[in-house]
Amino acid sequence: MTGDDDRALTKEDLKDQVRTIILSQGNHFIKELLRQHSIKIGTTKKDFAKNIADAIEDGTLTQEKIETWLEEVEGWGNQHLYLFEAPTVATAEVDGLLADSDHKNLVGKGQSFDFPEELTLSSIVCDAVGLSLIWHLGKEGWDRAKSKDYVKKIGLDRYRFGAYRQRMDRSVVRFEWRFADKHCAILIHRNKDIDHDQAMAIVWEVVQGFGLCEKPCARLSLSEAV
Known part of the structure; x- marks a missing residue:
């Protein structure tokens, strides 16, 4: 997720990365990530986007959490x-x-x-x-x-x-x-x-x-x- 150098992403970079996920998957899959961390989802697309941005800003949704969620299905377990x-x-x-x-x-x-x-x-x-x-x-x-x-x-x-x-x-x-x-x-x-x-x-x-x-x-x- 972070490219070849495993660099830490800024909050704006992280928001862009989440937008990329939503663009390719829709919001269906990432809703499960929000539920895992008790992050409010909202009832409209506007609410959904704002709640994700707020969660990144206040540190509730971090790069580590997103990477772990992405790697869960790519890993060698289960x-x-x-x-x-x-x-x-x-x-x-x-x-x-x-x-x-x-x-x-x-x-x-x-x-x-x-x-x-x-x-x-x-x-x-x-x-x-x-x-x-x-x-x-x-x-x-x-x-x-x-x-x-x-x-x-x-x-x-x-x-x-x-x-x-x-x-x-x-x-x-x-x-x-x-x-x-x-x-x-x-x-x-x-x-x-x-x-x-x-x-x-x-x-x-x-x-x-x-x-x-x-x-x-x-x-x-x-x-x-x-």
């Missing part, structure tokens, strides 16, 4: 791990294969704040150590909100309506291949709405499209990989 044999392509050829692909614009791209409704390749990192492919996905969930329940009479009958508040969850799927290892891995964020077979099929379709392998690599057990 994920399912699947191991496979490493692709057989020569590692020296990987850079060229990526450069010739339809996704070359994602190579070296910085952190993406976009979490679309469909699993989408968002960034590619390739260096002397290995290759990392990252997909983003945004899914809605619903939390029970009993305080918003109400009873209404319709005709001669009374009806009770149970309320649920929309929650937007961010998820990540990764393909990781350290060139020194004889295995690679697919990591899928723990989200019950993600179909793992479907997610892995999407990963392998892209990996094969790069020319890294002709078919999905053979699955390994953890004991076989260590």
Whole structure:
């Protein structure tokens, strides 16, 4: 989030960064960050923007809190791990294969704040150590909100309506291949709405499209990989 030098952002820089997140994601996801820190959200877009700015100004919402929230979903915890044999392509050829692909614009791209409704390749990192492919996905969930329940009479009958508040969850799927290892891995964020077979099929379709392998690599057990 802070660029290559991990510098501290000014409050104005931080506000600009939040605006970037909202521009790409809408305000759905960042609402969860505000709720985590008991920051008032407001009822209109104007209220929402003002409350975020005020929280940054008074130090309630800091660079550290925003970075931690962004990294929660990008980290290595809370994920399912699947191991496979490493692709057989020569590692020296990987850079060229990526450069010739339809996704070359994602190579070296910085952190993406976009979490679309469909699993989408968002960034590619390739260096002397290995290759990392990252997909983003945004899914809605619903939390029970009993305080918003109400009873209404319709005709001669009374009806009770149970309320649920929309929650937007961010998820990540990764393909990781350290060139020194004889295995690679697919990591899928723990989200019950993600179909793992479907997610892995999407990963392998892209990996094969790069020319890294002709078919999905053979699955390994953890004991076989260590």
